[in-house]
Amino acid sequence: MTLQQLNALPRQLTRRDAIRLGIGGALASLLPNLAVNGPAVAADSPKDSARQSIATEADRSFFAREIESFLPDKIFDAHAHLFKQGTVSWDLKGLPPQVGYPEYQALIQDIHPKRRTAALFLPAFSPDKKELLPQCNEWISQQVAQSKDCVGGFFVKPEDDPEWVRQEVKRLKLRGFKCYHTMAAVTPTWETQIPDYLPEQLVKVAGEEGWSITLHMVRSRAVADEGNQRWIERYCRQYPHMTLILAHSARGFQPAHNIEGLHNLKGLDNLYFDTSANCEPIAHQAIMRIIGHEKMLYGSDFHVSHLRGRSVAVADSFLWLYEETPVWKEKQGTIKPVMIGLENLRSLKWACWSERLSDHAVEDIFWNNAAKLFGIS
Numbered sequence: 001m002t003l004q005q006l007n008a009l010p011r012q013l014t015r016r017d018a019i020r021l022g023i024g025g026a027l028a029s030l031l032p033n034l035a036v037n038g039p040a041v042a043a044d045s046p047k048d049s050a051r052q053s054i055a056t057e058a059d060r061s062f063f064a065r066e067i068e069s070f071l072p073d074k075i076f077d078a079h080a081h082l083f084k085q086g087t088v089s090w091d092l093k094g095l096p097p098q099v100g101y102p103e104y105q106a107l108i109q110d111i112h113p114k115r116r117t118a119a120l121f122l123p124a125f126s127p128d129k130k131e132l133l134p135q136c137n138e139w140i141s142q143q144v145a146q147s148k149d150c151v152g153g154f155f156v157k158p159e160d161d162p163e164w165v166r167q168e169v170k171r172l173k174l175r176g177f178k179c180y181h182t183m184a185a186v187t188p189t190w191e192t193q194i195p196d197y198l199p200e201q202l203v204k205v206a207g208e209e210g211w212s213i214t215l216h217m218v219r220s221r222a223v224a225d226e227g228n229q230r231w232i233e234r235y236c237r238q239y240p241h242m243t244l245i246l247a248h249s250a251r252g253f254q255p256a257h258n259i260e261g262l263h264n265l266k267g268l269d270n271l272y273f274d275t276s277a278n279c280e281p282i283a284h285q286a287i288m289r290i291i292g293h294e295k296m297l298y299g300s301d302f303h304v305s306h307l308r309g310r311s312v313a314v315a316d317s318f319l320w321l322y323e324e325t326p327v328w329k330e331k332q333g334t335i336k337p338v339m340i341g342l343e344n345l346r347s348l349k350w351a352c353w354s355e356r357l358s359d360h361a362v363e364d365i366f367w368n369n370a371a372k373l374f375g376i377s
Contacts, residue, residue, distance in 0.1 A: 052103065054094035054306060055110040058336040063111070067342060070349045072363045074116045076149075076370035079214065079247055079276035079299030080104060081124035084139040089126035092303055101143040101150070104302060111305055111341035118149030118376060122178045122214060124303065125155070130183070133157070141172035151374050153178040153214055158185075162201045166209065175374065176212035176243070177202065190218050194231040200238075207239025212373070214274070216247040220317065223250040224261035236268040243373060245272045245297065252283030253311045253318035262290040272373065275365070276301035279310040279343040280318075284351035293357060297373070298348070298366045305341030 055063075085098035096103055101121075108117055121143055123136035137154050144152040152174040156165055169176075177198075181189045184196035198215060206213050217232075219225040223246070236244055250273055252258035259282070265271060273287050276299030287296055308323040321327055321337070328335040352362050370376070 052096070052106040053110055054107070055339070056336070059110065059338050059342060062338045062342050062346075063113070066346045067112075067349065070352075070362070071112055071115065071345070072359075072366045074363070074367040075112050075118075075298065076367050076374075076376070077108065077117060077119040077300045077302065078245065078274045078297035078370050080108075080119040080121055080302040081304075082121050082140060082143055083124040083303075084135060087125045087129055087132045087136050087139075089128060092306070095303060095306060099303065100139070101146040104143075107306065108300065108302060111300065111339060111345065118147065118370075120151050120153060120175075120212075120214070120299075120370070120374070122153045123155045127182045130157070137168065137172060137174075141174060144173065149376050151175040151376075153212070155179070156198075156202055157183045158197050158199050158202075160202065162205045165202060166205050169209070169211065176214070177206060178214045180216060181218045191220065192218060193227050194235075198235075200235070203235045203239055203242060207242035210241045212243040212245055212272075214245045214247055217251050222252060222254070222257040222261070223265070224257040229261060229264045232265060232271065233268065236271050240270055243270050243272060244268075245274050247274050247276055247299070248301070249273055249275050249278040249280075249283040249287055249296075251278075252286065253278060253280060254313045254316060255280045255282035255286060256313070256316065258283050258286035258290075262286055266291065271295065272297055272369075274299035275344065275348055277304050277311070277340055277344055279340065279347045280313050281347045281350040281354065284348055285354055288351060288355045288357070293355070293361050293365055294369060296365045297370050300341050300344070302341070305339060305344070307340050308337040310337070310340055310343040 082099050082101070082104060095107070099107070104119070105117065121140050123133070123140050125132060125136045133155055140152040140154070144150050152172070153176045154165065154169045154172065154174045156177045156179050165177075179198040181192050181197050184192040186192040186196050194215070194217060198213065203213065217223065217228050219228055222228065232244065232246070235242070250258055250262065271291075272295045273291070274297045275284055278284065284296070309321045309325065311318050311320050323337050328337060348365070352365075
């Protein structure tokens with residue numbers, strides 16, 4: 001689109017208009033009076049002088065071209081991991097050895113700059129350091145205390161005593177649980193059933209307290225798996241005051257699984273989905289069309305958001321391409337991969353466009369749904 005064409009446009013455009021017309025931040029900035037997103041708000045963001053960034057020029061160009069005109073002014077990140085120094089074994093290129101609330105607010109500017117951002121913080125740790133989990137949960141509590149808009153999840157193991165978990169979550173002023181398949185006493189854990197890492201006695205506590213549970217389900221066919229469907233439905237119906245959040249758009253990295261399986265989970269009022277790290281538009285679209293956008297929560301999956309690459313649906317499964325994967329040199333030239341968080345945002349943009357969501361519906365996904373769920377003003 002040329003500047004002459006831009007000048008002929010109305011002075012006020014909706015977000016859907018901007019997407020339809022292909023107006024990104026770089027073009028929009030040519031017209032100071034052209035209102036695409038409205039005023040940017042960064043009330044909780046660090047001052048520019050203290051800002052950390054690992055964004056490349058490719059990342060920044062991608063954001064300006066693909067994301068800027070789509071992204072609302074307020075963002076609730078319903079899936080973000082924080083970690084204390086010494087609790088993780090990996091070395092993340094460009095990231096500090098410890099990420100708390102201030103570091104998160106600085107780094108998240110790489111994928112949604114100049115937006116007011118709040119979050120559901122979840123512990124990150126290395127599987128070989130699970131004895132440090134109490135420190136990880138304490139760390140989340142300390143970071144949540146720094147913002148009235150943020151909430152935190154307590155990492156649970158299947159062998160945890162339910163009453164001890166109840167007491168700890170209350171003591172730490174957290175709002176729910178996070179579980180993970182690597183805690184299951186099953187080999188391989190990738191094929192474990194949900195109760196092996198999220199036993200019903202813990203779900204019962206969440207139901208009694210009105211807490212949320214973030215569930216990264218596994219098994220090869222994800223939400224199309226009958227066992228996963230059975231346990232999700234049982235937990236949601238048996239404990240209606242518990243909120244179950246299926247991470248990664250129901251782990252629909254292969255969107256065919258969402259199209260096939262989500263119909264069997266309709267009508268569960270306490271079932272939600274976070275969009276984190278999933279780069280397949282149809283995975284999100286299936287949730288919008290079958291369940292409804294009102295049950296969707298944007299999530300970045302920080303720190304995964306700051307790796308470069310993306311997930312790709314293949315056959316009846318999926319694979320991950322990372323910056324170091326030797327696939328980026330093609331006949332037409334060398335591809336510069338961008339942050340997974342940016343690829344995720346573009347996939348969500350395409351899904352919203354394909355489903356013809358209104359601006360208000362987009363704002364629901366990015367803020368309003370989570371604000372209602374967690375009681376944030």
